[in-house]
Amino acid sequence: KGRGAPRGVAWYDPDRDSSQKARLSMMSELRGGLKNGEVKFAYQPKLDLESGKITAVEALIRWISPSRGFVPPDDFIPMAERTGDIRHVTDWALRQAIMQAADWRARGLNLAVAVNLSTNDLMNQNLPAQILALLREHDLPAEFLKLEVTESAVMHDMARALDVLNMLSAMGLALSIDDYGTGYSSLSYIKKLPVGEIKIDKSFVLNLAKSDEDNILVRSTIELGHNLGLSVTAEGVEDEDSIGRLREYGCDVVQGYHIARPLPPAELEEFLKESEYG
Numbered sequence: 236k237g238r239g240a241p242r243g244v245a246w247y248d249p250d251r252d253s254s255q256k257a258r259l260s261m262m263s264e265l266r267g268g269l270k271n272g273e274v275k276f277a278y279q280p281k282l283d284l285e286s287g288k289i290t291a292v293e294a295l296i297r298w299i300s301p302s303r304g305f306v307p308p309d310d311f312i313p314m315a316e317r318t319g320d321i322r323h324v325t326d327w328a329l330r331q332a333i334m335q336a337a338d339w340r341a342r343g344l345n346l347a348v349a350v351n352l353s354t355n356d357l358m359n360q361n362l363p364a365q366i367l368a369l370l371r372e373h374d375l376p377a378e379f380l381k382l383e384v385t386e387s388a389v390m391h392d393m394a395r396a397l398d399v400l401n402m403l404s405a406m407g408l409a410l411s412i413d414d415y416g417t418g419y420s421s422l423s424y425i426k427k428l429p430v431g432e433i434k435i436d437k438s439f440v441l442n443l444a445k446s447d448e449d450n451i452l453v454r455s456t457i458e459l460g461h462n463l464g465l466s467v468t469a470e471g472v473e474d475e476d477s478i479g480r481l482r483e484y485g486c487d488v489v490q491g492y493h494i495a496r497p498l499p500p501a502e503l504e505e506f507l508k509e510s511e512y513g
């Protein structure tokens with residue numbers, strides 16, 4: 236890209252070099268953090284509007300690094316996807332979520348845990364066998380693990396993704412399309428996928444109380460989803476007014492700060508005990 240450089244040959248760029256170094260050192264700290272307990276999950280309740288109960292939670296990764304402090308997932312997950320370190324994140328996430336769900340179940344708390352997967356995971360033909368082994372190891376029925384995948388992860392290589400998703404679905408895992416509405420695709424391709432749920436992206440849900448346009452989009456997405464036999468979740472529900480509208484539109488499940496923030500396991504258990512939703 237440098238002036239006068241032969242085509243295809245990049246000049247040495249010290250900025251790029253140092254940012255590359257910074258990325259690599261962050262990723263090696265992350266790998267360490269996954270082993271030494273710096274990385275944990277926070278669990279955000281998913282409220283079923285029909286029953287009024289919380290029957291599932293979404294596991295969201297939390298990294299508190301001794302040198303960097305709290306590092307938001309959006310600051311390291313995309314990077315880990317580029318470097319391939321996401322494999323370590325997913326290995327950790329699946330084990331952690333399955334252990335937690337099994338522990339809750341052993342204590343009489345039946346909560347399904349939803350784990351976020353990335354593009355690379357859907358390209359990994361060994362993922363289903365890996366998950367099966369973990370479920371067996373922890374004696375957890377498949378219905379207690381749910382997986383969330385984005386449209387763009389599926390579209391990256393639909394044929395390969397379908398292979399993996401079909402295996403996971405055959406194992407009895409519930410699959411969701413996450414961030415629905417942010418991609419280019421329409422609901423028509425979702426018919427081809429073994430998914431039971433779409434999650435309407437929070438960008439459409441956050442302004443329900445204010446934006447007529449978002450109300451139309453959300454309402455029609457719920458209708459289309461139902462016509463395809465899918466359950467519809469809305470994420471990013473921040474006020475009571477939005478819950479009322481979503482209920483009116485027939486939305487099945489809601490998730491957002493108004494119900495609860497993502498919580499550490501002990502706080503989640505406390506919340507479920509005290510809340511009418513528990």
Ligand code: C2E
Pocket residue numbers: 279294295296307308309312324328351352353413414437470471472473490491492493497
């Ligand atoms: P996501 O899967 O779309 O997760 C929803 C995000 O919205 C979470 O951000 C959650 O904390 C936030 N959120 C929940 N309720 C509300 C609300 O009412 N208002 C607003 N404004 N935000 C809300 P978070 O935890 O920062 O995670 C960001 C993204 O990082 C996730 O987006 C997901 O794509 C990724 N991620 C998180 N944990 C994992 C993981 O274990 N593995 C992978 N591969 N990705 C993960």
Ligand code: CA
Pocket residue numbers: 293351383413
């Ligand atoms: Ca998600």
Ligand code: CA
Pocket residue numbers: 413414434436437470
């Ligand atoms: Ca989402």
Ligand code: CA
Pocket residue numbers: 414
């Ligand atoms: Ca997202």
